[in-house]
Amino acid sequence: MHLSEIIYNVSLENLDALIEKIFTEIPEKVQRELFDEVVWNVETSLKVAAPKKSGGLSDSIRTDRIGKFDAFTGPTKKVDGYDLGSILEVGSKGGQILTPRTKSYMKFRWRKTGATHYFKSVTRGAIAPRRWVRNTVRRIVPEIKRIVYNRWRDEYARNAT
Amino acid sequence: MLETLRRILGFKKKEVDLDSLPFKEYLKVLESNDDEESRILAEEMSQLPRRLALFERNTTGRTPMLSEIENLPWKEIKFKISLATEDVLMQLESLDKMLERFEEQDAGNQLNKLGDGWNGVVLAK
Numbered sequence: 001m002h003l004s005e006i007i008y009n010v011s012l013e014n015l016d017a018l019i020e021k022i023f024t025e026i027p028e029k030v031q032r033e034l035f036d037e038v039v040w041n042v043e044t045s046l047k048v049a050a051p052k053k054s055g056g057l058s059d060s061i062r063t064d065r066i067g068k069f070d071a072f073t074g075p076t077k078k079v080d081g082y083d084l085g086s087i088l089e090v091g092s093k094g095g096q097i098l099t100p101r102t103k104s105y106m107k108f109r110w111r112k113t114g115a116t117h118y119f120k121s122v123t124r125g126a127i128a129p130r131r132w133v134r135n136t137v138r139r140i141v142p143e144i145k146r147i148v149y150n151r152w153r154d155e156y157a158r159n160a161t
Numbered sequence: 162m163l164e165t166l167r168r169i170l171g172f173k174k175k176e177v178d179l180d181s182l183p184f185k186e187y188l189k190v191l192e193s194n195d196d197e198e199s200r201i202l203a204e205e206m207s208q209l210p211r212r213l214a215l216f217e218r219n220t221t222g223r224t225p226m227l228s229e230i231e232n233l234p235w236k237e238i239k240f241k242i243s244l245a246t247e248d249v250l251m252q253l254e255s256l257d258k259m260l261e262r263f264e265e266q267d268a269g270n271q272l273n274k275l276g277d278g279w280n281g282v283v284l285a286k
Binding site: 007067 | 222228
């Protein structure tokens with residue numbers, strides 16, 4: 001599992017050569033606005049697609065600029081030092097024996113019956129891969145291209161008149 | 162390589178410490194070499210700042226700008242690589258080759274000592 005699988009590098013270089021070319025033809029001021037719009041779209045799409053329980057993963061998604069038109073967008077949420085986003089992206093085979101940290105027993109309430117059970121250890125179950133980042137990126141890349149193309153077309157039309 | 166470097170930096174007979182060169186200058190030296198291997202190596206190494214930025218984002222929570230990393234001396238970049246977990250190493254399949262090439266056996270040994278899996282997470286293969 002690579003970090004780059006859950007952190008999307010928003011960069012025009014990651015799109016195709018034509019999009020990169022038409023981006024360079026747009027005035028710099030508009031380029032900045034356009035890049036902000038692209039970043040906002042990526043971040044929002046990832047936030048919407050993030051698996052939710054308490055919303056912590058979704059809330060942790062942030063964008064960091066690493067260059068003028070270059071940024072990382074992705075989750076930062078960690079659970080016990082593990083990247084939650086990665087675990088939910090690729091899943092986990094489970095099987096680890098979990099024991100209580102301080103107490104002798106772990107207490108669980110069985111929802112269906114309402115009965116309480118005590119265990120000295122439990123075996124963690126598998127977590128299914130959600131592929132939420134990969135699927136989102138696949139979906140938004142054509143959208144980003146469309147946004148860049150439309151803005152370029154508008155600028156072109158404005159300059160032509 | 163040293164001759165090329167001297168030419169680029171305008172040195173005459175003065176010894177050049179490659180380790181102290183800013184990363185981007187070091188990369189220029191590699192790129193200026195004619196052989197195919199250096200060219201491939203330079204191309205792979207040009208991705209290093211991006212990967213290190215990603216690594217720092219994940220470990221420290223602060224994401225440095227690419228220009229900031231590119232201006233660091235090569236020896237500092239090497240040190241950062243030695244601290245990086247398997248995650249970065251997996252993306253740099255040719256890292257061992259690179260380190261061998263520059264006879265950085267110590268750094269290589271440090272890299273090999275890094276344990277299995279990043280953060281010890283058991284992830285599905």
